[in-house]
Amino acid sequence: MAGAPAERRSGGAGAVPEAGTPDRPDRREARARILVVDDEEIVRDVLSRLLSRRGGFEVEAVAGSAEAGQVLSRRPVDLALVDLFLAGESGLDLLRDLKQDDPAREVIMMTAHGSVETAVEAMKSGAFHYLTKPFQNDEVVMLVETALTRRRLRLENVSLRRALAQRHRCGRLTGRSPAMQQVFRIIEQVAPARTNVLITGESGTGKELTAEAIHNAGSPGDAPFLTVNSSNIPPDLLESHLFGHARGAFTGADRDRKGLFEAAAGGTLFFDEISTIPLSVQAKLLRVMQEKEFLPLGSVTPVRVDVRILAATNEDLGRLVEQGAFREDLYYRLNVITITLPALRDRREDIPLLAEQFLVQFGDEHAKPGLRFAPAAMELLMRYHWPGNVRQLRNAVERAVLLARGEAITPDLLPDEIHGRPAPVVLPSGPLPPGMTYQQAVGEFEKSLILWALEQSDGVQRRAADLLSVKPTTLSERMKRLGIR
Ligand SMILES: Nc1ncnc2c1ncn2[C@@H]1O[C@H](COP(=O)(O)OP(=O)(O)OP(=O)(O)O)[C@@H](O)[C@H]1O
Ligand SMILES: [Mg+2]
Structure with a gap:
C-alpha cells in the first residue's frame, strides 16, 4: 500500500485525537478552507484529522474531481491537496482546473511515486509544492501554512494594487505626482460645498476634466453640467445665450427663450476660458453670482437660480485685471478657491502612468491589444518638455498606436519634436546684419x-x-x- 501515509505506519494517525475543538481556534481571519482530493480513504482520514486538529482548518476530503466540483460549487476553498494519481483520472487536470478557477488558490500535489518529471510538470501547471508519501505530520502542516500565507499575501497584494490605482485617479483625471494628489484632495474637499472654483493651468493640463470631476463629485447624478465656451460665441449674442431673452427683446426675438443659466439650474455652468467674456457680460455674471438671480434680456421679471459656477483659464487673470480687461470684483468672486494644474513637465512621474493609460485606451479603440512601450520610447516620453501637456501626450500616443505594426511602440513611431530633433533652421544667407562682425x-x-x-x-x-x-x-x-x- 504505497500510498499509506507515514502516520499510519508509525501509529501517528491514531495518536491524533478525534476531531473536537481545534487547539488553534482563533486564527487571524476566518478559518481557511482546505480541500483534500485522494482516492484512498486512509489518506483522506489522516489529512482531515491532522489539518482540522493541528492546523485548525476547515477540511473537506473527497475521492475525485466530480465530488471536488461539488464542494467548490458550495463554497470556495483556499487551498487544495490533490493526489497526482486519482482512480481513473489525472490529478494534473484537476490541478489546472483549480488554478484556472482561482489563480490565487494554492494547490499542493501528493504522490507515492515521486518522480522528477511529474513534479516538474505539476509545478509548471501552478502547483505550490509537491509532497511525497509517506509524509511527516509537521511537514504537511508547515507546507499548508506556508501556502496559505502566500495566498493571503497575493490577495492582499491585489487589493493593495487596486486601492493604489484608485488613489491615482479622480474622475477621469489620472496622476500620482504629489502635485496631482494635492489637486485630487482639493477637488474632493470643494466638490460638496458648491463653491465657485477657478481652475488655472497651461493648455492641455486637464482643466475641463477637473471641472467635470468637481461637478460629478458634488452634484446629484442627474444635475446638468453645461459648458460655456465664450470664445465661440459672438459677444453680442453671449448675453442672451447665457440669460435668455423675452419676446421682442431684440429684432428676431419672436418668442421667450431660456438661457444656459436656467438650463443649468441645480447643476453646474463651466466657463471655459473665462478671460474671453466681454466686460459688459462680466457685470451681469457678477450679479448672478451675488444675488442668485438675473434678468433675461428685455424682461422685468427676475429669475432665481441655483447654479454652481466653475471657470477655467490659461491666462493670468490677475494681470488682465491690472490691464483693465477683467473686472476685479468678478475676479475675487471666482478666485475664492483656485486649483492650479501643474504642467506635465513639472510632474514627470505622471508621464508613464498617463502614457500607459492612453496606450490601453487607444489600443482598445483601434483594435490593437497588447501594445507596450519599448524602453527607449518611454525614455523619450519622459525627457520631452510637453508644451501641449497631457493633450499632446495623448495625441502622440494615439498616433503611435495607429502607426504601430508590431506590439512594441518604438521611438520611430513618436513625432519628430519628441526626439528633440531640431526644428528646420533657416540659415542666414549673407549679407552680414548691419553693425555686426x-x-x-x-x-x-x-x-x-x-x-x-x-x-x-x-x-x-x-x-x-x-x-x-x-x-x-x-x-x-x-x-x-x-x-x-
Ligand atoms: N490628468 C489627466 N488624466 C487623464 N487625462 C488627462 C489629464 N489631463 C488631461 N487629460 C486629457 O488631455 C486632454 C486635455 O484635457 P482638458 O481638455 O481637460 O485640458 P484643458 O486644460 O481644458 O486644455 P485647454 O486649456 O486647451 O482647454 C483631454 O483629452 C483629457 O482627456
Ligand atoms: Mg479646456
Missing part, C-alpha cells in the same frame, strides 16, 4: 542653437549636449564664452 553673427547663431537645446532639455546640460551632438565640456565652454547661464 562676422564673429558676432556666428556667435548669435550658435547662441540660439544652444538656447534651443537647453530649452528642449529643461536646462540639463548633458542632455542639451546630446541634442547638439557635442561633448558636455564643449557645450559648457561655449556657454561660458557666449555668456549663457
Whole structure:
C-alpha cells in the first residue's frame, strides 16, 4: 500500500485525537478552507484529522474531481491537496482546473511515486509544492501554512494594487505626482460645498476634466453640467445665450427663450476660458453670482437660480485685471478657491502612468491589444518638455498606436519634436546684419542653437549636449564664452 501515509505506519494517525475543538481556534481571519482530493480513504482520514486538529482548518476530503466540483460549487476553498494519481483520472487536470478557477488558490500535489518529471510538470501547471508519501505530520502542516500565507499575501497584494490605482485617479483625471494628489484632495474637499472654483493651468493640463470631476463629485447624478465656451460665441449674442431673452427683446426675438443659466439650474455652468467674456457680460455674471438671480434680456421679471459656477483659464487673470480687461470684483468672486494644474513637465512621474493609460485606451479603440512601450520610447516620453501637456501626450500616443505594426511602440513611431530633433533652421544667407562682425553673427547663431537645446532639455546640460551632438565640456565652454547661464 504505497500510498499509506507515514502516520499510519508509525501509529501517528491514531495518536491524533478525534476531531473536537481545534487547539488553534482563533486564527487571524476566518478559518481557511482546505480541500483534500485522494482516492484512498486512509489518506483522506489522516489529512482531515491532522489539518482540522493541528492546523485548525476547515477540511473537506473527497475521492475525485466530480465530488471536488461539488464542494467548490458550495463554497470556495483556499487551498487544495490533490493526489497526482486519482482512480481513473489525472490529478494534473484537476490541478489546472483549480488554478484556472482561482489563480490565487494554492494547490499542493501528493504522490507515492515521486518522480522528477511529474513534479516538474505539476509545478509548471501552478502547483505550490509537491509532497511525497509517506509524509511527516509537521511537514504537511508547515507546507499548508506556508501556502496559505502566500495566498493571503497575493490577495492582499491585489487589493493593495487596486486601492493604489484608485488613489491615482479622480474622475477621469489620472496622476500620482504629489502635485496631482494635492489637486485630487482639493477637488474632493470643494466638490460638496458648491463653491465657485477657478481652475488655472497651461493648455492641455486637464482643466475641463477637473471641472467635470468637481461637478460629478458634488452634484446629484442627474444635475446638468453645461459648458460655456465664450470664445465661440459672438459677444453680442453671449448675453442672451447665457440669460435668455423675452419676446421682442431684440429684432428676431419672436418668442421667450431660456438661457444656459436656467438650463443649468441645480447643476453646474463651466466657463471655459473665462478671460474671453466681454466686460459688459462680466457685470451681469457678477450679479448672478451675488444675488442668485438675473434678468433675461428685455424682461422685468427676475429669475432665481441655483447654479454652481466653475471657470477655467490659461491666462493670468490677475494681470488682465491690472490691464483693465477683467473686472476685479468678478475676479475675487471666482478666485475664492483656485486649483492650479501643474504642467506635465513639472510632474514627470505622471508621464508613464498617463502614457500607459492612453496606450490601453487607444489600443482598445483601434483594435490593437497588447501594445507596450519599448524602453527607449518611454525614455523619450519622459525627457520631452510637453508644451501641449497631457493633450499632446495623448495625441502622440494615439498616433503611435495607429502607426504601430508590431506590439512594441518604438521611438520611430513618436513625432519628430519628441526626439528633440531640431526644428528646420533657416540659415542666414549673407549679407552680414548691419553693425555686426562676422564673429558676432556666428556667435548669435550658435547662441540660439544652444538656447534651443537647453530649452528642449529643461536646462540639463548633458542632455542639451546630446541634442547638439557635442561633448558636455564643449557645450559648457561655449556657454561660458557666449555668456549663457
Ligand atoms: N490628468 C489627466 N488624466 C487623464 N487625462 C488627462 C489629464 N489631463 C488631461 N487629460 C486629457 O488631455 C486632454 C486635455 O484635457 P482638458 O481638455 O481637460 O485640458 P484643458 O486644460 O481644458 O486644455 P485647454 O486649456 O486647451 O482647454 C483631454 O483629452 C483629457 O482627456
Ligand atoms: Mg479646456
